[in-house]
Amino acid sequence: MRIAVALFEDAExxxxAGPWEVLAAWARQFPEDDVEVVTVASHDGPVTCAKGLRVLPDHTWETLGAVDVLVYPGGVGxxxxxxxxxxxxxxxxxxxxETLLASVCTGSLVFAAAGLLDGRPATTWWGLVERLGELGDGVDVRPDARFVDDGDVVTAAGVSAGIDMALHLVARLHSVERAREVRRYIQYDPEPPV
Incomplete structure (x- = not known):
């Protein structure tokens, strides 16, 4: 299984990085599952993200080749x-x-603009749920969902919800037990202090 995580200027x-951590932990800790996780961007060289982090993608879209899953982040970009x-x-x-498309945060807005969420349930970052409904044709906006799995398209709410969605992908693509093992490995036990 080959999974690509998209990068672009001003991606959150x-x-x-949350889904990357989950999926890369899966790939590295369980090599017998034969999972590869790569990053992809429109150009070689550094991509500057929303808060200033600079990242070097593994591939450009031209060199990527076929993938089974694409994770598409949000952010002002x-x-x-x-x-x-x-x-x-x-x-x-x-x-x-038939690539499984998964978005995090406002990445779902891009999916909606592409017509991929027409008549489907979806979610996004709480601050732009109305915009999500405006971009597509009959998008069934789920403002309180952490993530929505609608078969070939999965959308997650803002930022940290992408970690939940990525664990869901591990469970869906392999097993609940494997997802639990990955969750334990990365010690993901959210208990916000505030």
Whole structure:
């Protein structure tokens, strides 16, 4: 199984790094599961994320090849992404090729702009749930959901919800037991202090 995590300018760091941690921990701790996790961006060289973190992607879209799953983060950069016809066509093509598409936070806005959420349940960051409904045709917005799995498209709410969604993906693609093992390995036991 090959999983790609998309990067783009002004992507929210935890939106991609949270799922990356979960999925890469799965791949590294359980090599017998034959999972590969890579990052992909539109260009070689550093990608500067929303809070200033600079990251080097493993691949460009041209060198990526086939993937089974794409994780698409949110962040202020999605405002540019959802208006980019190349990005929208790429997502439509991946969907048509039966790639499982998973978004975190406002990444779902880009999915909606591509028409991938028309008539489907979905969620996003709480501050832009209304915008999600405006971008698609009949999107069934679920403002209180941590994540929504609608078969070939999975959407997660803001930032930390991406970790929950990634653990759900491990459970869905392998088993609940494996997801529990990964959760324990990364010691993900959220108990907010405030």
């Amino acid at each position: 760091e935890l939106d991609w 999605t405002r540019r992404e959802l208006a980019d016809p190349v990005v929208l066509d790429r997502l439509r093509t991946l969907h048509a090729e």
